[in-house]
Amino acid sequence: MAEVEIKAENLVYAKPRLITDTVMHYCPGCSHGTVHKLIAEVIDEMGLEDKTIAVSPVGCSVLAYNYLDVDWIEAAHGRACAVATAAKRLHPEHMVFTYQGDGDLSAIGTAETIHAAARGENIVTIFINNAIYGMTGGQMSPTTLLGMKTATTPYGRDAKLNGFPYKVADMIAHLDGTTYITRQSVHTPANVRKCKKAIRKAFENALAGNGYSMVEVVATCNSGWKMSPVEANKWMEENLLPVYPLGDIKCTTLPK
Amino acid sequence: MAEKEVRLMKGNEVIAHAAVHCGCDGYFGYPITPQSEVMETLMELKPWETTGMVVLQAESEVSSINMVYGGAATGKKVMTSSSSPGVSLMSEGLSYLAAGQLPCLVVNCQRGGPGLGTIQPSQGDYFQACKGGGHGDYHLIVLAPASVQEMYDFVGLGFDLAFKYRTPAMLLADGAIGQMMEKVVFSEQKPRRTDEQVVEECGSWASCGKGKRKHKNVATSLFLQPDELEALNQKLQATYREIEAHEVRYEEYMCDDADYILVAFGSSARISLAAVDMAREQGIKLGLLRPITLYPFPYAPLKAMAERGVKGFISVELNAGQMVEDVRLAVEGKAPVKHFGAMGGMIFNPESVLEALKSNLIK
Numbered sequence: 001m002a003e004v005e006i007k008a009e010n011l012v013y014a015k016p017r018l019i020t021d022t023v024m025h026y027c028p029g030c031s032h033g034t035v036h037k038l039i040a041e042v043i044d045e046m047g048l049e050d051k052t053i054a055v056s057p058v059g060c061s062v063l064a065y066n067y068l069d070v071d072w073i074e075a076a077h078g079r080a081c082a083v084a085t086a087a088k089r090l091h092p093e094h095m096v097f098t099y100q101g102d103g104d105l106s107a108i109g110t111a112e113t114i115h116a117a118a119r120g121e122n123i124v125t126i127f128i129n130n131a132i133y134g135m136t137g138g139q140m141s142p143t144t145l146l147g148m149k150t151a152t153t154p155y156g157r158d159a160k161l162n163g164f165p166y167k168v169a170d171m172i173a174h175l176d177g178t179t180y181i182t183r184q185s186v187h188t189p190a191n192v193r194k195c196k197k198a199i200r201k202a203f204e205n206a207l208a209g210n211g212y213s214m215v216e217v218v219a220t221c222n223s224g225w226k227m228s229p230v231e232a233n234k235w236m237e238e239n240l241l242p243v244y245p246l247g248d249i250k251c252t253t254l255p256k
Numbered sequence: 257m258a259e260k261e262v263r264l265m266k267g268n269e270v271i272a273h274a275a276v277h278c279g280c281d282g283y284f285g286y287p288i289t290p291q292s293e294v295m296e297t298l299m300e301l302k303p304w305e306t307t308g309m310v311v312l313q314a315e316s317e318v319s320s321i322n323m324v325y326g327g328a329a330t331g332k333k334v335m336t337s338s339s340s341p342g343v344s345l346m347s348e349g350l351s352y353l354a355a356g357q358l359p360c361l362v363v364n365c366q367r368g369g370p371g372l373g374t375i376q377p378s379q380g381d382y383f384q385a386c387k388g389g390g391h392g393d394y395h396l397i398v399l400a401p402a403s404v405q406e407m408y409d410f411v412g413l414g415f416d417l418a419f420k421y422r423t424p425a426m427l428l429a430d431g432a433i434g435q436m437m438e439k440v441v442f443s444e445q446k447p448r449r450t451d452e453q454v455v456e457e458c459g460s461w462a463s464c465g466k467g468k469r470k471h472k473n474v475a476t477s478l479f480l481q482p483d484e485l486e487a488l489n490q491k492l493q494a495t496y497r498e499i500e501a502h503e504v505r506y507e508e509y510m511c512d513d514a515d516y517i518l519v520a521f522g523s524s525a526r527i528s529l530a531a532v533d534m535a536r537e538q539g540i541k542l543g544l545l546r547p548i549t550l551y552p553f554p555y556a557p558l559k560a561m562a563e564r565g566v567k568g569f570i571s572v573e574l575n576a577g578q579m580v581e582d583v584r585l586a587v588e589g590k591a592p593v594k595h596f597g598a599m600g601g602m603i604f605n606p607e608s609v610l611e612a613l614k615s616n617l618i619k
Contacts, residue, residue: 051465053330065474071463073329074476075322076352082319083326087463089310090282090332091451094465112322115315 016040018049018069025063029229031219032060034186035099035128036067038196042203043070043095052095053087055080057104060134060221064099078109081116084123095203097124103133106142106168113172120177120211120254124202127168127214130221131240138224142166145243150224165243169216173250180205180213181250185241187220187233198248211254218244261442267407268434271337271363271427272297274411275309279446280361281332282310284323286342289375290431291365294337307448317342321349321362328358328424329475331454331462333415337363339431340381341372343389350424351390355477355488357461357495359418361411362396363427365434368601376601377431377523382578385428386551393489395496397425397503398550400521404438406548412443417503421495422461428550430574432523432603505548506557510536514543516617517561518609519583520572521547528572530606535613542613550579558586568592568617572609575599592617 018040026032043052052070056062058077065072075083080098088096105113105127116123132150133139139152143165147156157165173181180202184195195217202213218240222232265273271294275283285295295313303309310327314320320336327334338346343364353360366381368374383389385398397417399410407429414425449457455467463473479485510532511517520528525546535542545561547554558569568591571580577595584593596612598604 050467053463053465055326062478065472065476069472071465071472072474072476073326073463074474074478075325076348079318079322079325079349082314082322083329085312086282086284086310086323086326086334087330089312090327090330090334091464111315112319115319 016044018044020067020069022066024067026060027223029220029222029232030060031130031186031217032128034192035126035195035217035219036064038186038192038199039099039126040068042196042200046200046203048095048203051093053091055084055087055096055098057098057100059101059104061099061101061128062135078104078107079112080104080109081112081121081123081125085116085119085121088121088123092122095207097126097203097206099126100128101134102127102129102131102141102143106166113168114175117172117212117214118175118177122206122209123212124206125212125214126199127216128219129216129244130219130224131165132221132224134221134224138221143168143244145239167244169214169249172214176255177211178214178250179211179252179254182214182248183216183218183244183246185218185236185246187236191246216244218246263440263442264437265404265440266293266435266437267401267404267429268293268365269297270404270408270440271411272301273442274408275335276301276303276307277443277445278412278415279307279333279448280309280335280415281448282312282327282334283336284312284314284320284327284334285336286314286317286320286338288317288339288342290367290377291337291339291363291434293434294363307445309448317345318349321346324360324362325349325353325356325358328353328360329356329462330464331458333419333449335361335363337365339365339367340369340378343381343384347384347390350396351392351394352477353424354390354394354396354492355392356475357422357492358424358475359415359422360424361414361418361427362424363429366428366430368599374601375431377574377603378599378601379430379522379524379574380578380599381428382550382573382575385426386553394492395423395499395551397421397423397499398428399425400428400548400550401433402522402525402546404433404436404440407433408440408442421499423495423499428522430522500552503549504552504554504556506554507546507548508557509544509546511543511545511561513541515541515567516543516613517566517569518542518544518572518613519547519558519569519579520544521550521579523603524572524574527604527606528609531609531613534606534610540613540618553582553586555582555586558583559588562587562590566591568594570594570596570613570616573597574603
C-alpha cells in the first residue's frame with residue numbers, strides 16, 4: 001500500500017511519539033494498550049522522556065518495555081515496588097513508576113506494594129485490575145469477584161473455598177505514606193480522558209515529593225473472561241465497577 | 257603520605273565502613289543475626305549526609321535483594337548483607353541479577369542451618385553460594401574473607417570485580433568473622449561516582465533514564481525465544497570462563513615441601529593455620545591452601561600439588577562436606593581427599609584437625 005500523506009491541518013489523531021512501532025501482543029479489546037498510550041502521552045507532555053525509569057511486572061504487561069520508549073527495568077514477579085524504591089532513591093529527580101496487574105501487585109507483590117506505599121516512596125503505581133491472571137491463562141486472582149468463573153474457580157469463586165476478594169487501593173489509602181489514590185477505567189472515551197488526567201496528577205505528585213500514588217485502572221480481560229470486547233466492557237460496568245467503584249479515594253499531602 | 261587510620265572493630269562493622277569508603281551508592285538490608293551490625297553501623301554513620309549514600313531498611317530480604325536489583329539496573333553501586341536464611345530468600349533475586357548481568361555485592365555472614373538453624377557460625381552455604389542457589393545456569397563471584405581486614409578489603413574488591421564482569425559478587429563470611437574484633441586499616445575515602453560518570457561507565461546498559469541517549473535501555477532476564485535465551489547463556493558462560501581464567505585467588509602456607517595439604521577458607525582456614533604450625537612442630541610436613549575466591553575455585557594449584565606427589569588432602573569446613581567435592585575435582589583421584597568438619601554452629605579446634613589428619617591420612 002502506498003504511503004498516504006496526511007496534511008497537518010487534517011491530522012486529528014496519531015500514535016503517541018513514545019509508543020514504539022513494535023506490534024503489541026495484547027489481545028484485541030484489552031485495556032493495556034489504551035493505558036500504555038495514556039502513559040506515553042503524559043510522559044511526553046510533561047517532558048519526562050529523558051528522566052523516566054519504568055518498572056514492568058510479570059503478567060500480561062511483562063513486555064511493556066517493548067512498547068514505551070523510555071528506560072525500563074523488568075522486575076521479578078511482584079517485586080516492582082521494591083525495584084522502583086531503589087531506582088527512585090538513587091535517582092531522586094527522576095520519574096519512577098511501576099506498571100502492574102492484579103496478580104503481580106495484589107497477590108505475590110502485596111508486601112512490596114504495601115511497604116513502598118507505607119514508606120511514602122515518591123513513585124507511582126499504575127495498577128491494572130482485571131480481576132484475573134491473563135498471561136497464565138485466566139486463573140483466579142485476589143481481586144476476582146465472588147461467583148466469578150476462572151480456570152482455577154471453574155464453578156465460580158466461593159468465599160469458603162477461595163477466600164474473599166480485597167480492595168487494594170482502599171486498603172493502602174489508609175497508609176500515611178500514600179497521598180493520591182484513585183480508581184479509573186478506560187472503557188469509554190470520557191473515562192479514558194479522566195484516566196489520563198489521573199495519571200498526570202499522580203506523576204506530578206511523585207515529582208513534587210508528595211509520597212506514594214496509585215492509579216488503579218479497572219480493566220477488561222475479554223480473553224480471560226471469555227467474552228467479546230463489547231460484552232467485556234458491559235460485564236465490567238455491571239459487575240466489577242459496583243465492587244471497585246471509580247473515583248478518587250484519597251487526595252492529600254504527607255502528614256507533617 | 258598521611259598515615260592510614262587503624263581501628264579495632266567487628267567484621268560486620270567494617271563492612272559498613274568499607275561500603276562508605278569505597279563509594280557505594282546504596283545499601284538495602286533486613287536485620288538478621290549474626291550480621292545486623294552492618295546496617296546498624298551504616299545508620300549510625302549516616303553516609304547520606306557525607307557521601308550521599310542511600311541506606312534503607314527493607315521489609316524483607318526478598319525486598320532488599322530486589323531493591324539491589326533496581327539500583328544495580330540503573331548502574332549504581334549497591335549492596336545488601338544478610339545471613340543464611342535471608343540469603344535463601346534472596347536466591348530468586350540473585351538469579352535475576354546474574355541473568356540481567358547486573359553488578360552488585362551481597363554479603364552472607366553464614367550461620368548454622370538448615371532451616372532456621374542457629375545463629376552460630378557455619379560454612380553450610382558453600383553449595384548455595386558457589387553452585388547456584390537460585391535457578392538456572394549462573395555463578396556469583398564468591399570471595400571468602402578470613403579476617404576483619406579482608407572483610408574490609410573485599411567489599412571494594414567485590415564491587416570492582418562485579419563491575420568488571422557485570423555480575424553479582426558475594427562475600428561469603430561466617431558468624432565468627434562477622435562477630436570477631438580485630439585490627440583493621442582503613443583505606444582513603446573514594447568519592448561516589450557522579451551521575452555523569454555512571455552514564456559514561458554504564459550508559460550502554462543501565463536504565464538510568466535516557467538522558468541524551470537516543471535508544472532506551474531495558475534491564476530484563478526475559479527471553480521468550482529459546483535461541484535468544486541460549487545466546488544470553490552463552491554470553492554468561494563466556495564471562496564465567498574469563499573469570500575462571502583471570503580471577504582465581506588463593507593463599508598458600510607452608511605448601512612447598514608439604515606431604516599433606518589442608519584446604520580451608522574463612523574461619524576454618526584460621527584454625528587450620530594453627531594446625532599446620534602444630535604439625536610442623538611434630539615433624540609432620542603439613543601445608544594449607546586457603547581459597548580466597550571460592551568461585552572461581554583454585555583447581556589448578558591443587559592439581560599441581562597432587563601431581564608433584566602430595567600424599568593426601570583434607571578439606572576442612574564448618575559443614576558436612578561441601579568444598580571437598582571441588583577439592584576432589586581438582587585432585588582428579590591422584591591422591592586421597594578427606595573431609596573434616598563440624599555442623600550446626602559447632603567449631604573444631606586445631607588439635608582435632610591434626611587428629612583427623614593423623615587418623616585419616618597418616619597410617
